[in-house]
Structures are given as structure tokens and as C-alpha cells.
Amino acid sequence: MLDTWTLLIIDDCAADRNIYRRYLLKDPHQSYKILEADCAEDGLALCQKIHCHVILLDFCLPDMSGLELFDKLKQEIFEIPVPVIMLTGRGDEEVAVQAMKQGAQDYLVKQYLKPDVLQLAVRNAIKQSCLQAQLCKNRERQRLIATTALRIRQSLDLEQILNTAVAEVQQLLKCNRVMVYQFAPDIGGKTVASSVDSYQTIALCNNIQDVCHQVGGEDHHWGCKLPISDVYEAGLDNCYPNLLEQFNTKANLVVPINLSTHEKRKDKLWGLLIAHHSSGERQWQSDEVEILNEVSVQLAIAIQQAELLAQTQAALVKEKQLNAFKSKIVATVSHEYRTPLTSILAAASTLIQHSHRLDESKQQRLLGIIEQKARSMSKLVDNMLVVNQFELDKTKFKPIPLDLLQFFCDLIEQERETVSDRYQLIFKTTGNNTYLWGDRGLLQQIFVNLMSNALKYSPHGGNVEFHLIGTDSEVMFYIKDEGIGIPIADQKNLFKSFSRGSNVGTIPGTGLGLAIAKSCVELHGGSITLFSQMGQGTKVTVSLPKQLTCDY
Ligand code: ATP
Ligand code: MG
Numbered sequence: 001m002l003d004t005w006t007l008l009i010i011d012d013c014a015a016d017r018n019i020y021r022r023y024l025l026k027d028p029h030q031s032y033k034i035l036e037a038d039c040a041e042d043g044l045a046l047c048q049k050i051h052c053h054v055i056l057l058d059f060c061l062p063d064m065s066g067l068e069l070f071d072k073l074k075q076e077i078f079e080i081p082v083p084v085i086m087l088t089g090r091g092d093e094e095v096a097v098q099a100m101k102q103g104a105q106d107y108l109v110k111q112y113l114k115p116d117v118l119q120l121a122v123r124n125a126i127k128q129s130c131l132q133a134q135l136c137k138n139r140e141r142q143r144l145i146a147t148t149a150l151r152i153r154q155s156l157d158l159e160q161i162l163n164t165a166v167a168e169v170q171q172l173l174k175c176n177r178v179m180v181y182q183f184a185p186d187i188g189g190k191t192v193a194s195s196v197d198s199y200q201t202i203a204l205c206n207n208i209q210d211v212c213h214q215v216g217g218e219d220h221h222w223g224c225k226l227p228i229s230d231v232y233e234a235g236l237d238n239c240y241p242n243l244l245e246q247f248n249t250k251a252n253l254v255v256p257i258n259l260s261t262h263e264k265r266k267d268k269l270w271g272l273l274i275a276h277h278s279s280g281e282r283q284w285q286s287d288e289v290e291i292l293n294e295v296s297v298q299l300a301i302a303i304q305q306a307e308l309l310a311q312t313q314a315a316l317v318k319e320k321q322l323n324a325f326k327s328k329i330v331a332t333v334s335h336e337y338r339t340p341l342t343s344i345l346a347a348a349s350t351l352i353q354h355s356h357r358l359d360e361s362k363q364q365r366l367l368g369i370i371e372q373k374a375r376s377m378s379k380l381v382d383n384m385l386v387v388n389q390f391e392l393d394k395t396k397f398k399p400i401p402l403d404l405l406q407f408f409c410d411l412i413e414q415e416r417e418t419v420s421d422r423y424q425l426i427f428k429t430t431g432n433n434t435y436l437w438g439d440r441g442l443l444q445q446i447f448v449n450l451m452s453n454a455l456k457y458s459p460h461g462g463n464v465e466f467h468l469i470g471t472d473s474e475v476m477f478y479i480k481d482e483g484i485g486i487p488i489a490d491q492k493n494l495f496k497s498f499s500r501g502s503n504v505g506t507i508p509g510t511g512l513g514l515a516i517a518k519s520c521v522e523l524h525g526g527s528i529t530l531f532s533q534m535g536q537g538t539k540v541t542v543s544l545p546k547q548l549t550c551d552y
Helices: 014-025 040-049 066-077 093-102 115-152 158-173 199-212 228-233 240-245 286-357 360-391 404-418 440-456 513-523
Strands: 004-010 031-037 054-058 084-088 106-109 177-183 189-194 252-259 268-276 400-403 423-430 435-438 462-470 474-480 527-533 537-545
Touching: 004 014, 004 040, 014 031, 014 115, 031 040, 040 054, 040 066, 054 066, 054 115, 066 084, 066 093, 084 093, 084 115, 093 106, 106 115, 115 158, 115 286, 158 177, 158 189, 158 268, 158 286, 252 286, 268 286, 286 360, 360 513, 400 404, 400 440, 404 423, 404 435, 404 440, 404 462, 404 474, 435 440, 440 462, 440 474, 440 513, 440 537, 513 527, 513 537
Parallel strands: 004 031, 004 054, 054 084, 084 106, 423 462
Antiparallel strands: 177 189, 177 268, 252 268, 400 435, 462 474, 474 537, 527 537
8 A cells, every 4th residue: 555645836826736736646656545635835834734745836926936935844843854746837947946946846847747757856855855754753762772872881880881771771761661681691680770670570581580590482573673683693582582572562662781792793692682562562662672782782881891991900910919829929938948058058968068077967957957957948838839830820730530538548547647646547438429520639638638637736645536517418527636726806817829838836837738629629618617715626527519619
């Protein structure tokens, strides 16, 4: 069916008006509703009442010239420009030129008028005016979007960006509520910004989350007008059709927020931008969909910039931590090395200069000092290298299936061979479910550091108990001693590098063992806790899950 256009003929000659009417009604390509006026005053009155798509205007009217009327129409009546075709007489080229200068769409010489000429002129005028209107609309839309983009991208703080975006879109689309929903890596997700706080928002988003966890589903027709290609490209084709069923109401308009990745044609679906209109069904216009899409593109750029900034800031913090750590290492090395080095040097020079005067046992004692001090220096270097690897996230985690009962039995046996007889090493086990995927080297680090602490900080000896407990979901073990214990105030910091208790006195140490143990436990996805009472002893407990949650 053809569109019907309203056309007004303003001409004082009834015969001419009839001719134009006849010609136009014969047009096979367009249909018209034709209005007529025989003077300027009636023409003005009609234009005030009715919106005409095109006006045919005689150059000479009884009460006003065509040019004067055209001027009046433009100044006083037209809110949006209406195309005017001037009808001139033979030899009135000057009027025609003047009319075109004033903005008339076209002019036709009455005497030469043929049906096809008139039809074509009117059709062209309508077409041009439609294009003009579309152009204006596009310009206005681009202006609005540019302003919105500017506001959204003024901040580099993600929360602020999202809040500005929802507020701006609500203004642009004049809807009740706008939300941003962010997907989580597990295809769950949550609302991260809403222009209105309401329980309905929460309800709607719970739906999104529930549906996202369902896999499969057919292709549904989506009331929300989300372009299907975007969704499939985003790789969420499994949950998307179901997800969008939630929006299968004309009141919601949903567009994806895609972050661009460097891989060709592979955008990452970050989330959804949702406009919601609660009062009845709203028929969204195509330019509203386009506005939301374009805002979503701008929002994606802003999100990407904010994420980049956050990453750079995190890298900077990490860099600062590493620098602080390195300074600490330099300070510790120079401090911790000076004392044993002085002892080694003193022992070595005594041996060199006076060996002929020293008896066998004295020489052995000096050699013993050199060996012991060199060993502790070497251990310090080893520990610092281990901690450094953890700080740089470079520690390798290579889990294998392990029988922890056998593993710890062997370690305790080795310990028993070297430990002084002031100590009673007790090994207990509960439950027999002690198989686990673990990294031998890291588990050994945990054991060695905790056991060495238990022995070192129990200078008077006593019981040191190792208890291994296996359950269905985890393997736990603790090492408990009867040593000096740790002051409560010191306990919270002991898992940080270089932290030591204030009661250690002359017991040697650098404060790295517990930090290493903690990092090893965390690589297994487990936890480590400490319970201690001054003068009573210390118990350190490690829990390791059997189902590893980390990637390896
Ligand atoms: P090293 O790096 O040689 O292990 P360190 O033993 O001082 O030195 P950590 O093993 O990290 O370092 O222990 C940190 C601090 O925690 C110790 O200095 C000590 O004060 C306290 N601590 C740890 N285990 C015990 C324990 N079983 N009994 C008493 N204090 C302990
Ligand atoms: Mg230690």
C-alpha cells in the first residue's frame, strides 16, 4: 500500500487547482490527500491547523504575493521545514529565482505543466524533505550521543562511569530504569549499576543469573531486539536465548556491551545495557535501539580504559611492593650476614695463623663454627630466593597424586635421625583418607619450616606433635610444640616476610619461614592458621582441599 501524503494547493484559480489535483491523483507511485486554498489567508489558516507534507504555491494571490506568503509561512507557521513548490507564470523567471533563493524546493511554469512533470516535482520534493528530516534527526542523535559519550568518558573510575551511563541513558530514552549487568567468568553475573534502586531491579537480575546458569535452549524470538549475530559472536549462544526470554516483553530493550579484543572479530561480551519501561508495553523505535547500541559502544570504550588504568595501577603497586621487598632483602642480607661472616672470618684467620699451636679438638671446633655459620648463610640465601620467586609469581606448582601418610612418615623419620634427644617427636594420624594432589617440593617446604620452628622455639625440648587428619574433602595436619609461644600482638603479622616475634631473644632467624609456608599452602588452595600462648607452646594448622580450585 502506498503512503498517503498531505498536499496543499494555494492558488486563486479554481480551474488550475483542478488541473493540479487531477494530475496528482493520477500518480501511480504516490497517493495524496489534497487540500485547497484560494487565497493566502486561507492557506495560512490551513497550514496552522494541519501538517502538510508539501505545498504548491501560486506566485500571485489576491491578498498577497506568493513570495510574501512563503516568507510568512517560514517565519510564523513552519516548526519543521515544509517543501514549497512555487508555481510561476511564463516570463516570471525573476520570481522563480527569488523563490529558490528564499528556500523554495522547486518552481514550475504553469503554462508548461504536464502531469508527469508535476508528479515528479512533488515526489522529489517529498523525498528530499524526508532525507533532510532524517539528516537532522541523525545529526541531533549524534550530538546527543557525543555529549553522552563525553560525560561517560570523563571519568576513569568504573563505578562512576557506569552510574553516569545509566543516568544518561535514562534521560535520553525517557524510560523508567536503566541497568548495567556484568557477566562473571563463570557465566553468572550481577547488576553493577542501576538508575533506580528498587526491588524489581533485583528480581529482574536474579532472573538473569538463574537463566545464565542453564545451558542449552532453542532460538527464541526476542522481544528485546538484541541482534543475534552479536550474541553468537560473543560465544554465549548456549545461555543467551534463554537469558533473553526474560526480556521477552516490549518494555525492555537490551543491548550487549562488547569489549574489543585484539583478536579479529572476537569481541568479549562484558555485560548488558538494559533499558526498562515499567508502565505498560513500550514500542521501542529503531533510533532508540541505535542510541542504546551506540551508548553501549562508548560505554565499552570507557570500561576498557578504566580496566586498563586499574591494571596499570595494580602493576604499579606490585612494582612498589617488589622494590620495598628488594630493599628489605638488601638490608636483611647485610645485617644477617655480618655476624656469621665475622665469626667465619675470625675462625678462619685463627686457623690460618695459629694452626700449628692449636690442638686437634680446638681446630675441629673452629671448623665446626665455619661450617655451621656457612650453612645458615646458605639457608638464608635459599629462603630469600624462594620468597623472591613467590613475590614474582614465578613459583612452579606441579601437583601429582600423593599419599600424604607415607610422605610425612618419611619426613618425620628423617627428622628423628637428626633431632636432639631433648625432643620427643610424636606422629599421629586420624582417618585414612590422606590421598591428595599435591606438589612434593612445596609440601616439603611447609613441613620443614613448621618443624624447624617448633624445634627452634622450644629451646628446652619437650614434645613436638605432628597430627595428620584425612577427611573426604580435605587433608589437615598440625604441628604442636611446648616452646616459648608467641605474644598475641605479634601473631597477626608473622605470615608476612621478615616478621619475627618480639620474644625470640638470641634465637636466630630471618622471618621468612612462615611466609614461605603460607605461599606454598595457598598454591594448593588451602589455608594455614596459628594458635599460640606465651610460655605454653604453639600449634600451626594447615588444611589442604582435595579438589584443587586453582589452575595448573
Ligand atoms: P626463618 O626464616 O629462618 O624461618 P624465623 O623462624 O624467625 O626465620 P618464621 O619461620 O617466618 O621466621 O617465623 C616467624 C616468627 O614467628 C619467628 O621469628 C617467631 O617469632 C615466631 N614463631 C614461628 N613459629 C614459632 C613457634 N613454633 N614457636 C614460637 N614462635 C614461633
Ligand atoms: Mg622459621
